[in-house]
Amino acid sequence: MSTATSASGSTPAATSAVRLNKATVKQYLASQSGLQAGKRRVVLLRAEPVWDGPAELSWGEPWRAVVKGAPSPLAVHELVLGHQARSATGPEVLVLLTDREEAELGPDLLAKVHKQRVNAVDTWDVVREAFGAVDTDSRLNKENWAAESLLDATPPGGWPQLAGGILTRRESLTALALRRLGIGRYDPDRDPRVSSPELAVRSGGAADSGSLVAGTGTSSDGLDVQTLLRWSMAPGGPDRLLSLRAAERDGLTRFLGEEDQTGLAGQALLALVGAEHGPDAVAFGLVCAALWEHAGATADAEDYQARGRAERWFGEEPPARGKALDALAAAFGRSCENFVSGLLLTGRTGQDEVAAAARRQSGAALDRAASLVRQFGAERAAMTSPVLMEGLEARFGDVGRALSSGDASVTAQAVSALDEHRQAMDPDARTRISRAKMAQRLTQWLATEPAAECETVASGVGRHVSETGWVDLALEHIEAGGDSDVSLRSAYDTLCTSVRAKRREIDQHFAAKLATWTANGTDPGSMLTVETFLPTVVAPVVKAGGRRVLLLVLDGMSAAIAAELGEELREHWVEYDPVPKAKDSPQRRGMAAALPTVTSVSRTSLFAARLMTGTQADEKRLFPSHRFWGGESVAVFHKDDLRGESSGDTVGPELNDALVGDRTHVAVVLNTIDDRLGKEQKLGDGAWKLGEIGRLRQLLRLAAGQGRAVILVSDHGHVIDRHGVRIDASGVRSARHRSAGGALQETEIALSGPRVVAPESGDEIVALWDTDSRYTAQKAGYHGGAALAEVTIPVLAFLPFGAEPPHGWRELGSQQPPWWSLTSRPAEPVRSASADIAAPKKPSKRAKADAVFARSHESLFDVVLTPVAEEPRADSAMISAELRLPDDALVTALFASELFETQVQVLGRKPNLAQVEKAVRALLDAGGTLPVTALAQRAGVRASGADGFGAVLRQLLNYDSAQVLENLPDGRTLRLDKELLREQFGLG
Numbered sequence: 001m002s003t004a005t006s007a008s009g010s011t012p013a014a015t016s017a018v019r020l021n022k023a024t025v026k027q028y029l030a031s032q033s034g035l036q037a038g039k040r041r042v043v044l045l046r047a048e049p050v051w052d053g054p055a056e057l058s059w060g061e062p063w064r065a066v067v068k069g070a071p072s073p074l075a076v077h078e079l080v081l082g083h084q085a086r087s088a089t090g091p092e093v094l095v096l097l098t099d100r101e102e103a104e105l106g107p108d109l110l111a112k113v114h115k116q117r118v119n120a121v122d123t124w125d126v127v128r129e130a131f132g133a134v135d136t137d138s139r140l141n142k143e144n145w146a147a148e149s150l151l152d153a154t155p156p157g158g159w160p161q162l163a164g165g166i167l168t169r170r171e172s173l174t175a176l177a178l179r180r181l182g183i184g185r186y187d188p189d190r191d192p193r194v195s196s197p198e199l200a201v202r203s204g205g206a207a208d209s210g211s212l213v214a215g216t217g218t219s220s221d222g223l224d225v226q227t228l229l230r231w232s233m234a235p236g237g238p239d240r241l242l243s244l245r246a247a248e249r250d251g252l253t254r255f256l257g258e259e260d261q262t263g264l265a266g267q268a269l270l271a272l273v274g275a276e277h278g279p280d281a282v283a284f285g286l287v288c289a290a291l292w293e294h295a296g297a298t299a300d301a302e303d304y305q306a307r308g309r310a311e312r313w314f315g316e317e318p319p320a321r322g323k324a325l326d327a328l329a330a331a332f333g334r335s336c337e338n339f340v341s342g343l344l345l346t347g348r349t350g351q352d353e354v355a356a357a358a359r360r361q362s363g364a365a366l367d368r369a370a371s372l373v374r375q376f377g378a379e380r381a382a383m384t385s386p387v388l389m390e391g392l393e394a395r396f397g398d399v400g401r402a403l404s405s406g407d408a409s410v411t412a413q414a415v416s417a418l419d420e421h422r423q424a425m426d427p428d429a430r431t432r433i434s435r436a437k438m439a440q441r442l443t444q445w446l447a448t449e450p451a452a453e454c455e456t457v458a459s460g461v462g463r464h465v466s467e468t469g470w471v472d473l474a475l476e477h478i479e480a481g482g483d484s485d486v487s488l489r490s491a492y493d494t495l496c497t498s499v500r501a502k503r504r505e506i507d508q509h510f511a512a513k514l515a516t517w518t519a520n521g522t523d524p525g526s527m528l529t530v531e532t533f534l535p536t537v538v539a540p541v542v543k544a545g546g547r548r549v550l551l552l553v554l555d556g557m558s559a560a561i562a563a564e565l566g567e568e569l570r571e572h573w574v575e576y577d578p579v580p581k582a583k584d585s586p587q588r589r590g591m592a593a594a595l596p597t598v599t600s601v602s603r604t605s606l607f608a609a610r611l612m613t614g615t616q617a618d619e620k621r622l623f624p625s626h627r628f629w630g631g632e633s634v635a636v637f638h639k640d641d642l643r644g645e646s647s648g649d650t651v652g653p654e655l656n657d658a659l660v661g662d663r664t665h666v667a668v669v670l671n672t673i674d675d676r677l678g679k680e681q682k683l684g685d686g687a688w689k690l691g692e693i694g695r696l697r698q699l700l701r702l703a704a705g706q707g708r709a710v711i712l713v714s715d716h717g718h719v720i721d722r723h724g725v726r727i728d729a730s731g732v733r734s735a736r737h738r739s740a741g742g743a744l745q746e747t748e749i750a751l752s753g754p755r756v757v758a759p760e761s762g763d764e765i766v767a768l769w770d771t772d773s774r775y776t777a778q779k780a781g782y783h784g785g786a787a788l789a790e791v792t793i794p795v796l797a798f799l800p801f802g803a804e805p806p807h808g809w810r811e812l813g814s815q816q817p818p819w820w821s822l823t824s825r826p827a828e829p830v831r832s833a834s835a836d837i838a839a840p841k842k843p844s845k846r847a848k849a850d851a852v853f854a855r856s857h858e859s860l861f862d863v864v865l866t867p868v869a870e871e872p873r874a875d876s877a878m879i880s881a882e883l884r885l886p887d888d889a890l891v892t893a894l895f896a897s898e899l900f901e902t903q904v905q906v907l908g909r910k911p912n913l914a915q916v917e918k919a920v921r922a923l924l925d926a927g928g929t930l931p932v933t934a935l936a937q938r939a940g941v942r943a944s945g946a947d948g949f950g951a952v953l954r955q956l957l958n959y960d961s962a963q964v965l966e967n968l969p970d971g972r973t974l975r976l977d978k979e980l981l982r983e984q985f986g987l988g
Contacts, residue, residue: 020097025067031129042094043119098118127150136167225335233279238276267319286369288310290388291329306381396418450502457592461792464792472560475503479722528795533713562712563794593793598783602793636668659706680780709797718790922935924976929975931973950967
C-alpha cells in the first residue's frame with residue numbers, strides 16, 4: 001500500500017489495488033455525470049491492471065467506454081495520448097486500470113484525465129449508490145466478499161431503491177441471495193412481470209413482481225425455510241449456489257443458515273446442497289422426520305442403523321454431531337413435512353394450473369422419499385410418518401387389527417387417525433377411508449343387537465328406509481372394493497359375514513310377514529304402496545296449487561342408494577316428509593312395491609295408481625288421466641325422450657320445454673341404475689352420486705330454476721350380486737322369481753293374493769328372499785324377489801331453499817340413524833328402572849307417554865331413583881322410578897342464568913325470548929340438529945326470517961366464541977352442543 005499527492009497538493013488515503021469487475025466499473029461510470037458531456041475523456045481507476053471483461057462497456061445508452069489495463073506509467077502515457085489524439089476513433093471514454101501512484105504519472109499527465117487524479121474506487125460507495133443508500137451498517141462492511149457480489153448480481157432494472165437511509169446486512173444479503181438463487185422477482189431467468197404456475201407454487205400464492213414470496217410471510221426483507229425448500233426443488237436451483245465463486249458461496253451459506261434466518265432446518269438444507277443432495281433435500285427431509293421425529297422413544301436398532309446411513313447424506317463435514325445433529329435432522333424433517341403438506345393442500349384446493357404444479361412437486365418428493373426409505377432401510381420408521389404413504393398404510397393395518405379386536409373405542413381411534421394423515425385426501429385414499437368408516441358404522445350397528453323380527457310389513461319397510469337400507473349402503477361400500485392390506489381385508493371379511501348373516505335373518509322374517517300379508521289381502525292402511533303413492537303424496541300438492549311437480553322415477557333405486565343420494569341432495573335442497581295428515585313424527589318414507597318386484601308390474605302400478613301390469617305406453621297414457629290433475633298439463637318422459645338433438649342440449653326438446661315452463665307437471669323415468677345392474681358391477685367404489693345417474697343433475701337444475709317440488713322414487717329396489725349362487729328351478733320368470741309349483745327351497749317364499757299382479761292378478765308365485773340367490777345367469781344385480789331391498793321403494797321429497805312448502809309437508813332433519821355417527825357421544829342415561837320397581841298407582845296420560853319415551857333409544861328423559869315417601873307394599877322395592885325432564889330443567893336454568901341475561905342485553909335489538917325458548921327446546925328435542933328453516937317454523941318465525949333468527953340464536957348462545965350453536969358446512973343446518981351449553985353457561 002502506498003500514498004500519492006493529488007493535483008491539488010493533498011495527500012489522499014492509501015488505497016489497496018483491487019481487481020475490478022464489469023459491474024463495479026459500470027456503477028462507477030454511471031455515478032459520474034461529467035462523463036456524459038460528449039468529449040473524449042480518460043478515467044484512471046486505481047486497481048489491478050487486469051481486465052477480464054469486454055473491451056467495450058456500456059453503462060447506459062448511448063454512452064460506451066473502452067476499458068484497458070495499464071501496468072506501468074509509460075503504458076498510461078501512451079494510452080492517454082493515443083485516446084486524445086485528433087485521429088482517435090471509437091468510444092469517447094477510456095477507462096484505464098492502473099496500480100501506479102500519482103507521483104509516478106506526473107502532474108502534466110494527470111491534468112489530461114478525469115478529475116486530474118487516479119480515482120480510488122470504494123466498492124461500498126458504488127453499492128450504496130446502487131441501492132440509493134447514504135450508508136451501510138458495520139456488519140455489512142465486514143462482509144468483504146459481498147460488495148463485489150452485490151455489484152456483479154445487479155438486476156437489469158437495478159436494485160430496489162431505499163431513497164436514503166442505511167443499507168443493512170440482512171436486507172442487502174437477502175436481496176443478493178434471492179437474486180443468486182433465482183427466487184421471485186430476482187430470478188434472472190424469468191421476467192418478473194410474467195406469472196406462472198410453478199412460480200405461484202414456489203411462492204405459495206400468485207406470482208407478483210411486487211412481492212418476493214407472496215402468501216408465505218416472506219417478503220423482500222426476509223427468507224424462510226419454506227422458500228428455500230421450494231427453491232431446492234426448482235430445476236437447477238441448488239446448482240445456482242454451487243456455481244458461485246467460493247467466497248460468495250460460503251458467505252451466502254453462512255448467512256442463510258443463521259439462527260434468525262432459517263435456523264437448524266436451513267443449516268441442514270444448505271449442508272445437503274453442499275453435499276450435492278439439494279434436489280432430493282425435501283424427500284430426504286420426510287425420511288428424517290420419520291427417523292428422528294416420529295420414531296422417537298420407540299426407535300430400535302433398525303432405526304438407529306437407518307439413521308447412521310442417512311447421516312452420511314449431510315456430507316463429510318456434517319453441520320452438527322451427536323445430539324445436535326439429532327435436533328437438526330428433526331427440525332429439518334418437521335419443516336419438510338409442513339412444506340409437503342402445503343403442496344398437498346394446494347394440489348387439492350388451488351387453481352387448476354397452480355394445483356397441477358403442486359401435485360407434480362408433492363408427487364416427486366413422495367416418490368423419491370419412498371425410494372430413500374428403502375435405500376436407508378427405514379421402513380419401520382416410515383410407518384410412523386403422517387406424510388409418507390407407508391404411514392398411511394400402517395394406519396390401515398391398525399384399523400384392521402382394531403376391527404378384529406372388537407374394541408369399539410380402539411376402532412374409533414384407529415379410523416379417526418386415518419383422516420389425520422396428510423395423504424388422506426388423495427382420491428384413492430378417500431375411497432379406502434370411506435370403507436373403513438363404513439366398517440366402523442357396521443360394528444356400531446351390530447353393537448345395538450338389532451332384532452331380526454318385524455311386527456308388520458309396514459314396520460319392516462319403515463325400518464329398511466331408516467336403518468337396514470343404511471346397513472346395505474355401508475356393506476356395499478366395503479364389498480365393492482375390499483382392501484389391499486391383509487389385516488384389514490381379513491377384518492372386512494369377518495365383519496361383512498356377520499352383517500350379512502344378520503341381514504339374512506331380517507330378510508327371512510320380513511319375507512314371512514310379506515307372504516302372510518299378501519295372502520290375506522290385508523288393506524295397506526296408512527302404509528304407502530305403489531298404488532296409493534300418487535293420491536296420497538302427489539295429489540295434495542297439485543290440489544294446493546301454485547307449484548308444479550317433478551316426479552323422478554329412478555328405476556331400480558334401492559333404499560341404500562336413496563340414502564346416499566339423499567345426503568348429497570340435502571346439501572342443495574330442503575328435504576320434507578311429504579305425507580300430509582300423518583300422525584307419526586316426520587321421517588323419510590318408504591312404500592311397498594307390487595309383486596313380483598319387476599318394472600312391468602311395479603312401475604306401471606305406480607303411474608296408474610292401481611295394481612296392474614303394463615308398458616311405457618300404458619304409463620304415458622294412464623299417468624295424465626288421474627282426476628286430481630284437475631285438467632292441468634301432465635307429461636311422462638322415458639329414456640328416449642332424454643336425448644338432446646344437438647351436442648349443446650342437456651335434455652330432449654319436449655322435456656326441456658315442459659320443465660322450463662310453469663304449466664306442466666312432469667314425470668321422468670331414469671334407467672341408469674337398472675341398466676347398470678344388467679351389465680356391470682361397480683368395482684372399487686360402491687358410491688352412487690348425482691353425477692353418475694344420467695341427466696339427474698341437469699333435471700334437478702331445471703327444476704330448481706322453476707321452484708318445483710321434486711319427488712324421487714323408484715319402482716322397486718334391487719340386490720347386488722357379491723356372493724350369488726344360482727338356484728336350479730323350473731318356471732323361471734325373472735332372476736328372482738318363478739312360477740308356483742314344486743317344493744320350496746330354503747331361500748324361497750310363496751307369495752299369493754291381490755298384490756301378486758303377474759302373470760295374472762291374484763296368482764301365486766315363488767320368490768327368492770335370500771339376497772345371495774338367483775335363478776338366471778350372473779349379472780351385477782337383480783330384482784323381482786321378496787327381499788327388503790327389492791320390496792321397499794324409498795320416497796324422497798325436496799324443495800329449493802327458501803321455498804314455501806305445500807300444506808302438510810314437514811321439514812326433515814338428518815336422516816342418518818344414530819349408529820351412523822362416528823363422533824364420540826356421551827354415555828346414554830339410564831332408560832328404565834329395574835323390574836322390581838313399583839309403578840305409580842294412577843299414571844296420567846303424560847306419565848304413560850313419558851314411560852314410552854323412556855323405553856325408546858332416543859328418549860330425552862332420565863330416570864331418577866328416589867326413596868318412597870309412603871310405606872311400601874310388601875312386594876315392592878324401597879325405591880321408585882321418577883321420570884323428569886332434564887332438558888326442561890336445562891332450558892329453565894339457561895333463561896334464569898345471569899350470563900344469558902347479559903347476552904340478551906348486549907344485543908342491539910332484544911329478541912323475542914318466547915321464540916328463542918321454543919327454538920332451544922326444539923333443538924334439544926331433535927337431538928341437537930335441525931335445518932334453520934325447520935327451527936324457525938317450530939319457533940313460530942316466518943320462513944323469510946329464518947336466517948336472521950338463526951344468527952340471533954348464535955349471538956345469544958355462542959358466548960366467548962365457543963361454538964355452542966354451530967352453523968354446519970351446508971349453511972342451512974344448526975347444531976346445538978348440549979354439553980358445551982352446560983359448560984359455557986354454568987348450568988351443571
